Amino acid sequence: MKNYLELAPKYLSAHKRKTRLTITSVAMAVALVVGIFSMVDALVKFEKAQVLKDQGNYHILIRNPSPREIQAIGSRIDVQNAGTWKDLGEGTINGENCALTSLDENFAKNINFNLNKGRYPTSKNEIMLEKWFMEKSKPAHKIGDTMTITLPGKIIKKFTISGIYNNWGATKAAAIPAVFVSTKMSEQLKPKSSQYFVLFKDGVNIIKVEGEIKKTLNIVDARIGHNEGLLALMMQTKNNNVLKMYAVGGVLFFLVLITGVVMIYNTFNISVMERVRQFGILRCIGASEIQIKRLVKREGLSISWRAIPIGVFAGILITFICTAILKFYNTKLYGGIPLINFSVFGIGAGIVIGFLTVFIASLLPAKKAAKVSPVSALSGSMDSKISRKTKQGLLMKIFHAEIVIGISNSVYKKKTLFLISSSIALSIIMFMCFSVFVNPTFLGIKAPEVYTPDVSITSSQGIGENIYKKLSTLGNVKRVYGRMSNYVDATFDVTRLTGTYKKEMGPIKTESNGLMVAKEKSWIVSYDSMQMQWAKKSLMAGGMDENELNTQNGIVAVVKNYRKGELAADASMKVGDAVYIKTATWTKEYKVMGILSSVPYESEKQTLTTFITTQKQFAKITGDITSNYKTIDIQLNKKNQEQTINEIKALAKNSVTLHDSRQLNAEASSSFMTIAVFIYGFVGIITFISILNIINTMNTNITSKTKYLGIMRAIGMSDRQLTRMALAEAVVYTASGCVFGCAIGVLLQKNLTSFLISNWHFPVLQVVLIFIISILTAAFSIISPLRRIKARGISEVIGSL
Template sequence: MKSYLGLIPISAKVHRRQNRMTILCIVFAVFLVTAVFSMAELGVRIEADRLLEKHGSQELENLAGSTMAQTLYPIAAVLTLLILIAGVLMISGSINSTVAQRTKFFGMMRCIGMSRQQIIRFVRLEALNWCKTAVPAGVALGIMAAWLLCAVLRFLVGGQFSEIPVFGISITGIVIGSVTGIAAVLLAARAPAKRAARVSPVEAVSGNEKGTGALRHGAKLCLFRVETALGIHHAVSAKKNLILMTGSFALSIMMFLSFSVLVDFVGYLMPQYSDASDIDISGSGGADTVDSGLLDTLSGMEGVKRVYGRRTSFQVPVEISGAAEGFGAAESSGAADLISYDDFGLDCLKKDDMLKKGSDISKVYGDSGYVLATSDADSLLRIGDKVKIGAEELEIAGLLKYDPFSSDGLTHGEVTLIMSGETFIRLTGITGYSLISVQTTGNVTEEDVEAIRAAAGEDCVFSDRRDQNTSGTYRAFAACVYGFLFVITLVTVLNIVNGISMSVSARTKQYGTMRAVGMDGRQITKMIAAEAFTYALSGCAAGCAAGLFISKWLFDVLIAAHFAYAVWELPVNSLLVILLAVILAAVLAVWAPAGRIRKLSVTETIGEL
């Protein structure tokens, strides 16, 4: 060995098990960044193909200024920054714990003449040595994730994605992913390298670093038992470690909440309705001219899964009481559009979560005196308002979150009332349908479709909407986003388990001493659990506070700016998932270190003191 740097590959082999989790953190960071930018570039490529097909090559010059590019790349940059910070905190915490366990090694290196600057260089190069395998592995996983998405879009979704190249390479994703991984390692190694350089030759004798500071007071026992109080004290006494652990967990939660917004974005971009039709049949002679008997005829035909219809009556005079002033003109009278839904349509409104809180759709079924109304942020209608149509008085039992019958989801001051078919017939006397919708089975044939067309007759307008179905595209993008969320959750769990395990390992001698003075295994477990849950709870508090703020910002940029009716709501489900993951990880993190400490020989510990 010609240089002290020759110890780096030897150290990597000796500490392969300890370094495994750190390498895994680097792989995940590079993978996430590479995949995020590859997917962003994929979205821009799709937009470029659309512009080329629609407008010609001259429009490609404006691609960089397009809404797609201006939206995807900044969002990718923000997510990359979060991943970078999370990676730095995770890797730094891991290196810190490794340095704490190798105090004797660095002290011995100082004894044989290694300078502080050489120690710093050694730790940094040792960290960079991990990048030789971690960065290529992360880039490869990111590229394969992009390939998998392209394959799903091309072969399973098809349509506008049928020409997407499956094995495309995103140079942007590769470069930014690699740079992010290396930058995270270099930034993470700064503080641990300086910490290692502070180890003096004298400390090599004991293997204990003096950086823990003088003990000013004992753990407070007024609220907890001694083992619990000691665990909390261990967590909060080491301020730097507490900040690193808390920040690391918080960043993981922030990333999860940020990526969760993408699930909502896909839902707004490609809304999926349970009553979406494959075939529409409408009257050519005006509204409600489709014979109601056609519904029964179609329901028994081959290839038909479900048939349902709607009746409409536009600009019906109504009077509303209980509404705020401003309805119609300055009075509570005006006109409204009436639309009938059968039981399946009403079920779908509830299933698709289209109703505002407080709505009671159960009152609307059958021949009733209740209706639903569309609404938006400027709507004056409220649940409980009375609507008088002719001699009949109805009550608004619920409000839709937006107007599904307008192009932008806004009501624009118009009133649309939704009611059951029986109520509609009672009020208007109209029995014919304005629209009959058909949902086909998965094995429907062209012959089946032609038979449905023939049954509708020439007096009806037949619309085959099967090629407009976006469920495949939605599932592809949703699966991709949920895949990212799974990876982030996995990183969170592994990070917590690794961080707490390393923290406990750094205090092995202290725990051994406690065992030597009479602390049993159950108390050791409770002490480690108290330390772990202190980190977890502080990380949850910080992560949820910052994560919700970022979630709201991303929602405003991605969704609210393009969908006027969109309203941000507290992501309760996402919060529950990530908090349960953190708690589960904390429980798992306690198990292995506690078992290792319980097996520690008391005589061995006494001999080390």
């Protein structure tokens, strides 16, 4: 019957609800692909803006370059801009410590030294200062003022302020201003170190050009530095950690594509395979096998045309929400970035995935539908049956008959069980793998912690308890906490020293009892009760109970110290180790009761290791009975901060140094937000679509069994029993998906974390929540379709197509 396709609109209309469910599934899969890829594209744009602000706009740097190297590199045709930054050592300005430096004016903006007022210093007697330092004195310094500077070598000169540059968070927090002298003046001083920054033109193969420069000028690798953040975003890096992240990202996004494919195939296959009776009727009225195949494929095409635009729009909308959060959170940094961000590749991938998967998903059902015998289709022999073996088995002794039938229905159709379970399992696997990145610190991103101060005051002479108490009473001070610190002679078993430390320090002498003769002092720091609680986040072994430390002569060892500006492990202590601390009059034994991975503070001197103790123990260990604080950290309320800081200055007077970390904290928060919004966005999308996938799959499964459920009602099954049967079937599908998903997800999660060199713990909470949320979602998702079926007459349901 050549004109049988005229029946297609009525056919589709009769299955409007099933078609709508299939459209929803396809749209969700497309939204998943488009959303993830578009968010990655937007993340790259936001992250590039953040990297340019944090690290500067350059590609490589040459350490301590010679004039010949500067001339050769700067004259290359592929170099867009280059400039030299010199560290000229420490000095004093009007009696205060400062860092002397110089920078080529043409490259100042590239590393975020932006002029606020005036001009860049050009003559030998001109300098440029930071805004915060200019405003520090009363009255504030201004352009044209004369400042006395003590240069290295105790050379005293007078300089005129030619310009002011915007604050740098790091120098403001350190309370040490960076003083920029002119390049002419820098040529008369011997630099401690210098760096030649190079920015290449667009389209340059940086890895290749770097190799040419090293070979031509005979520059060793140790003298080359890289702007790793920018090079990573440009996909021009050889950094192993970055390449590992690329590899992990590739696996995750391949997983996204596979999940999208399975979601579409699963729903479409269920929708088609449960309608063999309709195909049998079409065969009865003259449709050929080829025509049945075409009908199924055209149905798939019709679904694709309607579902894909919805999915693309949803994916872009998700990206829009994340972009809007960042854009309005930090208008200064991201204000110029457009709200609508989308990935052309992501949209293309979503469209291709949608069309291609529906086409592939329609092939097998179309082939099977075409081979349906009209007689068997009309007799309903393809419908679900109850296995007699199951019915008479052990399950009947445990559960009611309707529950056994539900379990039997799910197990009987192995292909449907595999497809539904796979769809749920893949969603779970994807969630567990992406959740590895939920903690941005895992990616090397530092955000302000609960213990991060807004301002700190320090003094080498110590700060008395009376000032501490007065600070605590100030109106807009949120929290005050202090630390005492000192340097002590500590010794312990020489075997606890790491190989790296022994190699650096050379032969270590030992005493007859196996204790080492320490070449360096150790740093000991006191924590109060609140700081002890905060530090437990970094606790690797043992404990940090304040009372136990006091009563048992306990101390806490720190694995990693800041050594030459970088964290390094000098000693590998164990809980229970003995540490002997010497004073002028005695040597006392202390027991290591806890191990911390690191502390967020850096000693002024290079030390062997760091120990944490209580404030009570500190006086006994060091013999410092004054109990003066070396550092007091202060967290402020949001209101009237400038007024509060002025009160702190007045209270502390000139005996202390005030460190204002607010700008540095804001910069860290901005960097954290950039990546956190998208990481949480990824996990949020996956969680939301996974839940929708379960709902849609269960809806499709119940709706496709309309006739079967009508028959069960006709033979005497009550509505309550019908619900139990459907619920048992849904639980089997969901539980099997959860079991396989969690098993594979845990395995992949473990491998991902070990591949990226991070500690892994079995995600007990994740697994429990996955099972609870998945099964509850499946249970609630069958309520609506069952209600619709129960509301219809039995004869109407059985007689429906």
